[in-house]
Amino acid sequence: MTDIPFLSLAIWIPILGGVLTLATGPDVNARMARTVAxxxxxxxxxxxxxxxxxxxxxxxxxxFVEMRPWIDRFxxxxxxxxDGLSLWFVLLNAFITVLVVIAGWQVVxxxxxxxxxxxxxxxxxxxxxxxxxxxxxxxxxFEASLIPLYLVIGVWGGPNRVYxxxxxxxxxxxxxxxxxxALIYLYNVSGxxxxxxxxxxxxxxxxxxxIFFAFLVAFGVKVPMWPVHTWLPDAHVEAPTGGSVVLxxxxxxxxxxxxxxxxxxxxxxxxxxxxxxxxxxxLVAVVYIGFVALVQTDMKKLVAYSSIAHMGFxxxxxxxxxxxxVEGALVQMISHGFVSAAMFLCIGVLYDRMxxxxxxxxGGVANTMPKFAAFFMLFAMANCxxxxxxxxxxxxxxxxxxxxxxxxxxxxAATTLVLGAAYxxxxxxxxxxxxxxxxxxxxxxxxxxxxxLFLALLAICVLAMGLYPFPFTETMxxxxxxxxxxxxxxxxxxxx
Amino acid sequence: MNFVVPDFYPATAEIFLAAMTLVVxxxxxxxxxxxxxxxxxxxxxTLLVAAFITLFTLDIGVDHTFGGMFVRDLLGGVMKLVVYxxxxxxxxxxxxxxxxxxxxxxxxxxxxxxxTLGMMVMITANHLLVLYIGLExxxxxxxxxxxxxxxxxxSTEAGMKYFVLGALAxxxxxxxxxxxxxxxxxxxxxxxxxxxxxxxANRAVLLFGLVFLVGGISFKLGVVPFHMWVPDVYQGAPxxxxxxxxxxxxxxxxxxxxxxxxxxxxxxxxxxxTMLMLVAAASIVLGNLAALVQHDIRRMLAYSxxxxxxxxxxxxxxxxAGGNADLAAxxxxxxxxxxxxxxxxxxxxxxxxxLLSGAGFDAGNIEDFKxxxxxxxxxxxxxxxxMFSMAGIPFFVxxxxxxxxxxxxIAAGHLWIAILAVVMSVIGAYYxxxxxxxxxxxxxENTAPIVAGGELRVLLSVNALAIAALGLxxxxxxxxxxxxxxxxxxxx
Numbered sequence: 003m004t005d006i007p008f009l010s011l012a013i014w015i016p017i018l019g020g021v022l023t024l025a026t027g028p029d030v031n032a033r034m035a036r037t038v039a040x041x042x043x044x045x046x047x048x049x050x051x052x053x054x055x056x057x058x059x060x061x062x063x064x065x066f067v068e069m070r071p072w073i074d075r076f077x078x079x080x081x082x083x084x085d086g087l088s089l090w091f092v093l094l095n096a097f098i099t100v101l102v103v104i105a106g107w108q109v110v111x112x113x114x115x116x117x118x119x120x121x122x123x124x125x126x127x128x129x130x131x132x133x134x135x136x137x138x139x140x141x142x143x144f145e146a147s148l149i150p151l152y153l154v155i156g157v158w159g160g161p162n163r164v165y166x167x168x169x170x171x172x173x174x175x176x177x178x179x180x181x182x183x184a185l186i187y188l189y190n191v192s193g194x195x196x197x198x199x200x201x202x203x204x205x206x207x208x209x210x211x212x213i214f215f216a217f218l219v220a221f222g223v224k225v226p227m228w229p230v231h232t233w234l235p236d237a238h239v240e241a242p243t244g245g246s247v248v249l250x251x252x253x254x255x256x257x258x259x260x261x262x263x264x265x266x267x268x269x270x271x272x273x274x275x276x277x278x279x280x281x282x283x284x285l286v287a288v289v290y291i292g293f294v295a296l297v298q299t300d301m302k303k304l305v306a307y308s309s310i311a312h313m314g315f316x317x318x319x320x321x322x323x324x325x326x327x328v329e330g331a332l333v334q335m336i337s338h339g340f341v342s343a344a345m346f347l348c349i350g351v352l353y354d355r356m357x358x359x360x361x362x363x364x365g366g367v368a369n370t371m372p373k374f375a376a377f378f379m380l381f382a383m384a385n386c387x388x389x390x391x392x393x394x395x396x397x398x399x400x401x402x403x404x405x406x407x408x409x410x411x412x413x414x415a416a417t418t419l420v421l422g423a424a425y426x427x428x429x430x431x432x433x434x435x436x437x438x439x440x441x442x443x444x445x446x447x448x449x450x451x452x453x454x455l456f457l458a459l460l461a462i463c464v465l466a467m468g469l470y471p472f473p474f475t476e477t478m479x480x481x482x483x484x485x486x487x488x489x490x491x492x493x494x495x496x497x498x
Numbered sequence: 499m500n501f502v503v504p505d506f507y508p509a510t511a512e513i514f515l516a517a518m519t520l521v522v523x524x525x526x527x528x529x530x531x532x533x534x535x536x537x538x539x540x541x542x543x544t545l546l547v548a549a550f551i552t553l554f555t556l557d558i559g560v561d562h563t564f565g566g567m568f569v570r571d572l573l574g575g576v577m578k579l580v581v582y583x584x585x586x587x588x589x590x591x592x593x594x595x596x597x598x599x600x601x602x603x604x605x606x607x608x609x610x611x612x613x614t615l616g617m618m619v620m621i622t623a624n625h626l627l628v629l630y631i632g633l634e635x636x637x638x639x640x641x642x643x644x645x646x647x648x649x650x651x652x653s654t655e656a657g658m659k660y661f662v663l664g665a666l667a668x669x670x671x672x673x674x675x676x677x678x679x680x681x682x683x684x685x686x687x688x689x690x691x692x693x694x695x696x697x698x699a700n701r702a703v704l705l706f707g708l709v710f711l712v713g714g715i716s717f718k719l720g721v722v723p724f725h726m727w728v729p730d731v732y733q734g735a736p737x738x739x740x741x742x743x744x745x746x747x748x749x750x751x752x753x754x755x756x757x758x759x760x761x762x763x764x765x766x767x768x769x770x771x772t773m774l775m776l777v778a779a780a781s782i783v784l785g786n787l788a789a790l791v792q793h794d795i796r797r798m799l800a801y802s803x804x805x806x807x808x809x810x811x812x813x814x815x816x817x818x819a820g821g822n823a824d825l826a827a828x829x830x831x832x833x834x835x836x837x838x839x840x841x842x843x844x845x846x847x848x849x850x851x852x853l854l855s856g857a858g859f860d861a862g863n864i865e866d867f868k869x870x871x872x873x874x875x876x877x878x879x880x881x882x883x884x885m886f887s888m889a890g891i892p893f894f895v896x897x898x899x900x901x902x903x904x905x906x907x908i909a910a911g912h913l914w915i916a917i918l919a920v921v922m923s924v925i926g927a928y929y930x931x932x933x934x935x936x937x938x939x940x941x942x943e944n945t946a947p948i949v950a951g952g953e954l955r956v957l958l959s960v961n962a963l964a965i966a967a968l969g970l971x972x973x974x975x976x977x978x979x980x981x982x983x984x985x986x987x988x989x990x
Contacts, residue, residue, distance in 0.1 A: 027875070073898075075976040076905070112664070138901070142892035149886060152931070157871075158940040165938055168931060175891075175927055179920035183908065184915075186901070190909045 003319055003323060006066050008056075010131045011305040012050040012092055013126045016042055018123030023115050036107055039118035040331040041242035043103045046125065047096040057089055057479045062484030064135060064198070072139070078195050081135040086481030087262050087332065088132045090474060091255055094339045098251045099125040101456045102244040108452070109243065109354055110158065117158060121244060133351075137185045140263075142254065145178055151245065166233075166240035173223050175232040179262075181220035183215045183322060188268070201267040206495050207275075214272035217279070224257025227280075227317055228287040232309045238306035239359070245284065245349030248310050248344035255335050257488040258316045262485065264329070266320065270489040276322040285414045286312025286323070290419030294404070296428070300360045301352075301458045302377050304429055305345045308385060309417060312338050318415060319400040323489070327403030330483045332476055334396025336383070336440065337467060341393055344381040344460040348374070351453055352433070355446050361432050365439030369448040375434045377449075377457040380461040382430040384464045386423040392467035507519040508561040508570035511551040511578065513620050518544040519611045526604040533826065537604035542586060549582040558985040564724055566686055567625035573925055573986035574622045576834070576978060577753050581617050584746040585610060586843050587957060590739025594951045598856070601647055601736060609646075610742060617750035620757075624987065626675045626685040629757060630748060633671070636750060637664050640743055641936070644735040653655035656734025663727045664717070671714025677707025678762070687762045696763035708766055712773045712808040718751040719807045722780035728790075732800035733862065737855060741848045744803060745841040748810075752837045753762035755814060760830060761988045766820040781808030782919050786926035795864045798929055799847050802888060803840075805926060810836040812919060813903040816910035825909050829978035830988075832902035838897035838975065839887075839968070846884045848959040853877065853950050853958060866935055867871060869942025877948070883938045885963045889930040890923055895968035902976065 019042020026035040057065060064083030072080040084092060087360070104119050110117045125400035127150070130143035148171055156167035188194050192203040205213070223230045234254075238246050266273055286310050312334065319331025351374060352367070353359055368375035384391035397418065404412035438444045449457065467474060506513060522540055525533050552575050561570040589610065590786035596602035616636030623629040623804060641664060679685055681703040682693035682726025693699045732740050759770050763783035785805025792798035813833030854861035854870075861867075871878040886893030900923065907916045 067513075071973075073973040075973065075980055091591055113871075116871075142897070145897070146892045149882075149891060153938055156935060166930070167935070168937070171931060172924060172927060176921075176924045179924060180899070180917075183904065183913075183916055183920060185903045186908050186915075189905065231978060 016046040020119040024119040047333035072146040086478040120150040166236040177220040177223035184216035210269040212273035221257040221260035244345040251339040260342035335478035364433040402409035450477025532601040533604040569624040573982040588741035621753040651733040659852040667717030674710025729800040777809035784808035816906040819910035829982040831904035885930040
């Protein structure tokens with residue numbers, strides 16, 4: 003271990019890079035803005051690599067800890083650290099940021115500096131969320147990250163962007179403000195804003211219930227869980243490609259991460275009580291939203307609903323109460339980060355050429371874009387959880403975990419394998435196969451070097467994770483076991 | 499110095515300001531030709547020197563003087579400093595606006611100085627009558643300022659409304675004070691507090707008086723149900739005056755509340771807290787809902803200000819819970835922090851309005867912010883800071899202001915009002931987001947470059963950046979507020 007504050011660097015390099023990018027000003031300097039943005043994104047990614055290299059998988063304790071007093075009045079500290087639960091999200095986030103910058107390279111032509119800056123700043127803030135070990139610090143990053151995404155959707159989005167941006171912002175804000183009350187309540191009880199202190203503070207049952215529901219609303223909106231998911235399809239459809247990628251790959255993970263960092267360890271007894279409720283909601287997401295995805299005519303909307311279904315798997319896994327479920331869910335989160343990013347980038351590649359997301363406008367794309375069709379095929383397969391791709395590992399593990407709990411839960415969860423295949427492959431078939439649908443499709447050009455680069459990078463990740471998930475699960479194992487031990491122990495005093 | 503004029507020393511800043519007011523008055527009368535610029539410069543210098551005097555006499559001790567009618571403590575010092583800064587900033591922002599409308603007459607600066615003096619007296623008074631005199635000195639000057647554009651019907655109408663309602667409120671307050679005097683037999687706040695505490699006063703009369711005191715305070719803060727004047731005055735007054743009315747007097751109002759309710763009526767905390775709770779809840783609800791439908795940004799900011807004052811009251815009403823006063827300093831300091839944060843934000847917001855207003859054109863309509871990101875990315879960003887700060891989004895000072903008052907409210911067990919407050923802030927976020935939407939998502943209708951003086955541009959940027967900086971590092975100011983309350987004359 004060294005003394006270099008890698009986590010701080012992972013947070014502040016993208017943010018400072020974003021400010022620098024912003025300083026390049028109007029679009030006449032677009033080239034410089036892009037270069038600065040790419041360099042900061044790359045540098046931001048490079049500084050996260052030592053986090054993996056130096057990570058000790060044999061301990062559940064926080065690593066790379068940084069601790070500095072911030073607001074003395076409330077004993078709030080600038081306290082950072084990661085464990086097996088959060089490590090991969092920091093890396094994933096930094097990686098996706100690089101892709102987003104590359105993906106927006108030529109596509110974004112207006113207000114380039116502001117576009118790039120928004121993504122860089124957002125990336126830094128989101129790293130802050132995953133690394134924060136202080137409640138206020140977490141909350142500050144959690145809410146601040148809304149601002150850039152709101153602007154990205156609103157400024158560079160589609161025709162209905164204003165509605166989508168407002169809905170996104172207000173839904174999330176409503177949830178997170180309830181969480182703020184819960185955090186303040188925990189502070190008043192424990193005299194500290196340290197998340198790790200909260201893990202051990204005893205709480206009565208009714209208090210746990212209240213806090214549990216505050217967290218459920220906050221994180222449930224963000225995940226998003228059925229029935230508060232309605233903002234996501236709107237946001238996805240209107241957001242520019244980069245916005246959709248970050249939204250699906252990272253922003254949705256924030257809610258799920260909140261469940262493992264806050265809900266499970268802080269209110270374990272309430273979790274035990276209400277787990278059936280969350281499991282039921284998750285299954286609704288998996289099955290019902292799966293059907294909803296089936297009937298979509300807009301590709302982005304379809305992938306958005308598929309994201310909700312996949313995130314339903316994640317919440318399901320967390321509340322199963324066994325290590326297979328939690329680990330499977332974490333793997334699923336990372337996998338979904340790669341796969342959904344790839345799906346949205348693929349749709350973006352098509353959209354840039356055709357300016358349509360309607361499935362009906364396509365057909366026979368394979369004839370004109372063979373390389374693209376191959377990549378799209380791989381990602382579509384990963385999206386339906388084909389063995390050998392990353393999508394399989396997580397889903398299969400969660401289903402195994404569900405089987406331990408209850409056959410019917412596992413059965414309903416497993417329907418996703420059928421439904422996922424149905425909506426993804428049916429869409430793929432309609433878009434890519436068949437005869438060339440119209441002249442526009444006939445005049446499509448295949449992907450260029452830049453597009454090849456980001457799709458290939460994601461393809462490598464998807465396959466690597468599918469074929470050899472050990473590096474991922476290895477780092478999680480100890481942390482997950484410790485978490486479950488903690489949850490099982492509960493916080494209520496033993497009955498007399 | 500202490501030996502020569504021992505009694506005047508704690509009041510140096512007030513005395514200096516009063517003397518300078520007379521100087522400006524003489525210039526107004528005898529040097530009309532140079533008075534325009536001279537009085538502005540003199541007003542700014544006076545405020546600056548007064549700020550330095552206050553700064554250098556700032557310590558944690560408590561001095562009483564003028565027979566106990568005047569008190570100097572850290573709380574007063576901090577509040578006075580904020581008042582000076584707010585007035586100075588307001589004058590800088592308003593100067594170009596006034597000059598373009600030929601309103602920068604020396605009387606303007608004279609009245610501003612008098613209003614400031616009134617606020618200082620309110621902040622440092624330790625005696626019911628002195629408090630009242632300070633209040634009237636501030637209010638009368640502000641009435642005149644609101645109606646300063648005498649050829650403009652809206653301005654005079656606003657001035658008239660403000661005056662009639664304000665005079666009524668002052669009457670209420672005076673009536674309440676007379677009740678308190680009748681019940682306790684004293685006008686000095688410590689003696690009043692003592693009488694209340696000892697239960698030696700007639701309780702019915704005291705409570706009756708307390709209702710009027712709370713009513714008067716509520717009017718000065720502009721909270722429901724005494725809020726009617728706020729939107730009309732903010733919209734009708736010249737924006738340069740709105741800048742003054744909307745910022746520093748809120749802090750003076752908080753001082754009034756602290757000195758009267760906490761300093762004098764502490765023994766009746768349960769009662770005034772209950773009253774304030776209703777007032778705060780109603781303000782937060784009405785302010786946020788009414789702001790949603792405004793088309794004029796000054797009215798929108800007025801309603802948003804009503805809800806902000808409701809939030810500030812959340813801190814004020816959380817000091818005593820179940821007879822336990824351990825939370826008091828924390829809760830009152832959260833209200834003070836909120837007041838300072840609000841003053842900063844409201845100055846920047848109205849500063850933006852003056853920035854966009856040209857000669858003969860008031861950028862009052864929210865639509866005037868359309869496409870600002872195209873016209874001036876820098877000031878669009880600054881306004882974005884202000885709007886998100888007002889909405890209570892981190893990393894801006896508005897978030898920490900909300901955090902501390904909510905923490906106080908929850909610590910005092912007022913969970914329901916905290917929940918109400920956050921629900922309403924989600925609704926409130928909508929109208930702040932709408933401004934951001936107009937600036938960033940829409941194309942400009944008016945593509946004329948922004949004409950504004952250099953000092954306005956620089957100071958406005960500093961102001962908005964301060965909102966961000968205090969959001970990153972709120973610790974020092976929070977500590978200062980807590981320290982001010984702990985060591986204040988109220989602490990005993």
